[in-house]
Amino acid sequence: MKAPLNESVDPALGHARILKVIRNIPRGQVLGYGEVAAKAGLPGRARLVARLLGNNDDPDLPWHRVLRSDGRIAMPEGSRGWREQSQRLRAEGVVVENGRVKRAKPANSMDEAIWGPG
């Protein structure tokens, strides 16, 4: 039998789960659209995440912590949102260059570089 790779999910519930994941991104950290979707139990639905953010009106939602998989900001360069996102990220200590976020932060020690934090 052919098991579906992912189950269909009630839209309202899916939306809620996605928003929850975004709200749970720690300060100073970022996540890709696809990663958010996956964490919400909706693999392959990165574009749904994008749509939700586009429609979102909740000022408390840390939407700025969501980036494209290549680490770049997902809005037209120079646009209002683009500038605000860069600024918000920097305010949290995230390094942003030309709308691109460096995920591989310079490690504070060689141990961290090799074994990672923790």
Place this chain on the structure above:
DNA sequence: AATTTGACCCGTC
């Protein structure tokens, strides 16, 4: 009910 759209993603070159 068919087509278009979107703050996307991935392999390849």
Place this chain on the structure above:
DNA sequence: AGACGGGCCAAAT
């Protein structure tokens, strides 16, 4: 790093 092509999937037209 950047360019291209093809794939993806729910929501809006």
